[in-house]
Amino acid sequence: MSSFEDIRPFYDTEVNGAIREIIDHPMLKAMMNFTFPGVADDYWKDLMLHCHSIRDFQINFIYPGIQKVLEKSSExxxxxxxxxxxxxxxxxxxxxxxxxxxxxxxxxxxxxxxxxxxxxxxxxxxxxxxxxxxxxxxxxxxxxxxxxxxxxxxxxxxxxxxxxxxxxxxxxxxxxxxxxxxxxxxxxxxxxxxxxxxxxxxxxxxxxxxxxxxxxxxxxxxxxxxxxxxxxxxxxxxxxxxxxxxxxxxxxxxxxxxxxxxxxxxxxxxxxxxxxxxxxxxxxxxxxxxxxxxxxxxxxxxxxxxxxAGYKLWPTNYIAHDLLYEDAEYADKYTADEKTLFEKRFRKGVDLNNPTAVKSFLAMYANPVNNQKRVLEELKN
Structure with a gap:
């Protein structure tokens, strides 16, 4: 493994030492306060200082952190x-x-x-x-x-x-x-x-x-x-x-x-x-x-x-497609409320007086619709 020294992850034997180097870093504190809200820092620090493998770190700290991210910023x-x-x-x-x-x-x-x-x-x-x-x-x-x-x-x-x-x-x-x-x-x-x-x-x-x-x-x-x-x-x-x-x-x-x-x-x-x-x-x-x-x-x-073909298309993809092409081809794929919410986000983040910006933002969401349609048609033939 010597040739991989500058690119590899830590060995399990190195994990605890690495944790001790960052245990007091403010970014780690912010991450753990997000993951374990309302819990004293001593609680997660003690757990972390007893961690001796990548798997332990992932299961006990990264996995609950990702669950909290999903809870706070997704449906x-x-x-x-x-x-x-x-x-x-x-x-x-x-x-x-x-x-x-x-x-x-x-x-x-x-x-x-x-x-x-x-x-x-x-x-x-x-x-x-x-x-x-x-x-x-x-x-x-x-x-x-x-x-x-x-x-x-x-x-x-x-x-x-x-x-x-x-x-x-x-x-x-x-x-x-x-x-x-x-x-x-x-x-x-x-x-x-x-x-x-x-x-x-x-x-x-x-x-x-x-x-x-x-x-x-x-x-x-x-x-x-x-x-x-x-x-x-x-x-x-x-x-x-x-x-x-x-x-x-x-x-x-x-x-x-x-x-x-x-x-x-x-x-x-x-x-x-x-x-x-x-x-x-x-x-x-x-x-x-x-x-x-x-x-x-x-x-x-x-x-x-x-x-x-495996990409999950959401209402946002279909809304963007209809807005980009100025039609209602996929109107049955979304509700009026979903369209209103997307348009609100769109107007907030994009300069509506810049046609290139408008097109680029909408295409970001619409392109997966076109790409999946093309692929599925190819698979049929």
């Missing part, structure tokens, strides 16, 4: 497809990505509730530059993806991350979560970037081909959908820059503000869908397409179909 979490997963089996969960922290935290909460092993999860090191956040991410079994590297360094880093993922899946029998693309989807178009698959394939060994490796590791598509994106307004500056063909530069604390708003912002209903284990489909690709680059593209297309 509940529903799931589908978890019955397909087996205990004591590792999976590579490839997921659409909407929220920095919640996507993986909610998935792991659901895995725990279903008696399944929680994942080790990818996180960009740009999101955990502050020492406290880096320590917290390692205590919650995240591994680092290094950002902003030059080409040669990027290649070596990608190989190392790929090797770590293989190590987790095959040697440790530990499931892994990774997003289908670098960074969160901001425009509602969930698309698997082939570069992610190419990076994963760098872990092949001996004479193993990429497609043979993907057949071994139980690839599972995951679809996560929020009725309200708690960071929708925060995504607007980047969307507008993109629409105007401008280079977008993040503000100094933008990632942290996005992370915080994702946790405390209103989400209403949330759904996580576990798709089919793709091994049979990957096997078919290996038998029908001999060109390796085309195999990866077919795998990316396969993931897209499953992620989009």
């Amino acid at each position: 509940g979490l529903t799931t589908s497809g978890f019955e397909k997963l087996e205990k004591n089996c590792s999976y590579l969960f490839i997921s659409n990505h909407r929220d920095i922290i919640l996507d993986t935290s909610l998935l792991n909460s659901c895995l725990f509730e279903h008696g399944l092993t929680m994942t080790t999860s990818a996180i960009g090191d740009n999101l955990v530059k502050k020492p406290f956040l880096r320590t917290l991410s390692r205590i919650t079994r995240n591994f680092m993806i290094k950002r902003g590297l030059q080409s040669r360094e990027l290649l070596e880093s990608s190989k190392n991350v790929a090797a770590y993922i293989r190590h987790s899946l095959i040697r440790e029998n530990r499931s892994v979560w990774i997003a289908q693309r670098e960074g969160r989807t901001k425009d509602g178009n969930d698309v698997t970037h082939r570069g992610v698959l190419k990076m994963l394939s760098m872990a092949t060994e001996n004479d193993e081909t990429a497609i043979e490796y993907f057949k071994k590791i139980n690839v599972v598509p995951v679809s996560i959908s929020y009725e309200y994106d708690p960071t929708d307004v925060l995504k607007m500056p980047e969307l507008l820059a993109k629409a105007n063909s401008e280079i977008y530069v993040k503000g100094e604390n933008e990632d942290f503000l996005t992370l915080l708003n994702g946790i405390i912002g209103q989400k209403k209903r949330i759904h996580i869908h576990i798709g089919e284990i793709l091994t049979p489909d990957i096997d078919l690709i290996s038998k029908t397409e001999p060109v390796p680059s085309k195999q990866l593209q077919l795998l990316a297309d396969l993931l897209d179909r499953h992620i989009l």
Whole structure:
């Protein structure tokens, strides 16, 4: 594991020492006061100082914290497809990505509730530059993806991350979560970037081909959908820059503000869908397409179909679609009250005198409707 030292989560033997380093940090106090309201700090500190494994920390502190987040900022979490997963089996969960922290935290909460092993999860090191956040991410079994590297360094880093993922899946029998693309989807178009698959394939060994490796590791598509994106307004500056063909530069604390708003912002209903284990489909690709680059593209297309087909569409998606196209195609999918609530949020967060802003905000919610419709029509034919 020495080659993974700068990207790996903590070992269980390191957890208690790491906790002792952050036990008096004001951000940890704020988190625990939120998780255990009305309880003296000595209570949770004593519990935490007796914690000696990542699993203990996740179950006793992160899981109740996520339940409190759901209670305070949502109308509940529903799931589908978890019955397909087996205990004591590792999976590579490839997921659409909407929220920095919640996507993986909610998935792991659901895995725990279903008696399944929680994942080790990818996180960009740009999101955990502050020492406290880096320590917290390692205590919650995240591994680092290094950002902003030059080409040669990027290649070596990608190989190392790929090797770590293989190590987790095959040697440790530990499931892994990774997003289908670098960074969160901001425009509602969930698309698997082939570069992610190419990076994963760098872990092949001996004479193993990429497609043979993907057949071994139980690839599972995951679809996560929020009725309200708690960071929708925060995504607007980047969307507008993109629409105007401008280079977008993040503000100094933008990632942290996005992370915080994702946790405390209103989400209403949330759904996580576990798709089919793709091994049979990957096997078919290996038998029908001999060109390796085309195999990866077919795998990316396969993931897209499953992620989009499994995406739960909410009234907000249909309302935005009808507003964007100025029709009532999906009027039967929402109530007048739901439309009024969405329009109120829309007017509050968007400059209505800026047509590009209006279109970008609505498209963020409407694009999943178009994408799922296209995919379902393709599956029929």
